[in-house]
Amino acid sequence: MPLHAYKAMDQTGKIVQGSMDALNLVDLEMRLKRMGLDLIDGSPVKRGNFGGNRIGRRELIAFCLHLDQLMRAGVTIIDSLTDLRDSSDNPRFREVLADLIESVEGGKTLSQALAAHPRIFDGVFVSLIRAGEETGKLPQVLHNLTESLKWQDELAAQTKKLLTYPVFLLVVAVLVTLFMMLYLVPQMVGFLKNMGQALPLHTQLLIATSNFFVHYWYLLLAVPIMIGVVLATLVRTRPQARLRLDALQLSLPWLGEIFKKIILARFASVFAMMYASGISVLDSLRIIQDVVGNAVIRQGLQRVAAMIGEGQSITAAFQNAGMFPPLVIRMLRIGENTGSLDTALTNVSYFYTRDVRESIGRVQSLIEPALTIIVGAVLGWVMLAVLGPIYDAIAKLKI
The missing domain is CATH 1.20.81.30 (Type II secretion system (T2SS), domain F)
Structure with a gap:
């Protein structure tokens, strides 16, 4: 059905603009009438992304x-x-x-x-x-x-909290480094060379680094963008590349374990809700595969569904998949034995959600001093490389 852009007026006289699927202008006018709007003008447009306002x-x-x-x-x-x-x-x-x-x-x-x-x-x-x-x-x-x-919204907020502050500190560190290498160090290079003495190795390295930033700054911008575009293309077109990238995400120090817990918490919550609603285990696993957001976990769920289809119990299938932690297996066994699988999965989700919240606090407490040390080390290197030769020259003066 063609997409039409329209301008309409509501019952209060307010002008409203938007887009809507309609067969033609007559159909568009009828659809707007049902919304309490009077069509002023409309025309078909090329269909791009569905809608101009994001529905969150x-x-x-x-x-x-x-x-x-x-x-x-x-x-x-x-x-x-x-x-x-x-x-x-x-x-x-x-x-x-x-x-x-x-x-x-x-x-x-x-x-x-x-x-x-x-x-x-x-x-x-x-x-x-x-x-x-x-x-x-x-x-x-x-x-x-x-x-x-609501729970997913809270979990998404926790994930953003995990990433926002470190990214902010990293951006600050990069900007400080760029300022020193592109402006501060070049201002002092001439003075250091005119001192007429041999420059120490760390000062020569600083000057060489600054010269690289000054003359090849476009590479510093273009290379990360090119790498990002290539990775995005590979992930989108090659399933094996997506699988390796998702496996790398789960193996990251500190962060990988948190990402895995977030995925497992989402999986347990959705699985429990679908099972409690009367959807079969196999149908639930088939649908959840498309929403876990990680190719490694998706493959694990596919193996689980295949084993359950062959007659294995739910607990045995998850255990034989070899990628779900003991807590999930233990709670599945309890839920399967007691006939309250949805309650057991809800408990798993609650545990991981609480653990994710605590883990985020621990990681943030480690990231802040680590980035502070990195920025301090760069500043210390610049100060030592610049002030060291100046101090040596002053010390050699005979007053």
Whole structure:
């Protein structure tokens, strides 16, 4: 269906601009009417990325929470979606909600309508909604999705916290080094050479380093960008390159263990939610493979699913995969023996989430002094290389 850009006016006279899928301008006008908008102008545009406004996790949390509360109060899905559409501040999300309303009014189920927007509602989301519809527990599924999305939002915040401060300190260290090598040291090179004495080795190294920065600064900018582009291309086009990069991510000192715990916490939480919603173990593993975000873990889950399909127990399959820690295996065994696998997986998720939070604090306490030492070492090298010859020259003066 073609994408159309439009300019419209709402009931208060406010001009609204956006884009929407429509067969033609007449269809566009009818769709906007359902949103309470009067079309002023519209035209088809080339389809690029879906929408101009990003739909983030916060919008999805509001979506699930809103539907959960209204459905528990006896409000129909169409009326709930309409109310959410009218109260949303995100123009792109309003368009998506309008399309959902039209699809449901046309006879589709909510899960079928959501599946038409895979960039917004992933496979896990759609499968859980479908399971809720089939079991008659849609409000409970929406409640679980709300809690899961809130947890993922908190986990994402923890991950950003882990990366933001070290990156900031690293940028500061790079800027300080560039300032000294491109400006400060070149200002003093002439003075040092005019002193008429042999320069020590560390001063010669500093001058050579500064000259390289001055004459080949474009390489310092271009090489990292080229390496990044090449790596991104390889990862996107070659599965083996993606596998090696993800394996390297999990093997990084300090950070690798945290990344693995974050992935396992997400996996356990989603697996528990899908299992509790009535989705089979094999279907859950198949869907989760696409959302773990790491090729190494994905391969492990594929091996687990294959072994379970051959008749092995869940615990034995995870244990034979050889990549899941003893805590996961132990909790799976307890859950399988007691018939409460979802509770056991929820406990695993809780443990890893707490452990990730503590690990982030420990790593940050180590990164800060490490980067401070690196910056101090560079500054000390510059001061020693510059002031050393000056001090030696002054010491040789006979006053």
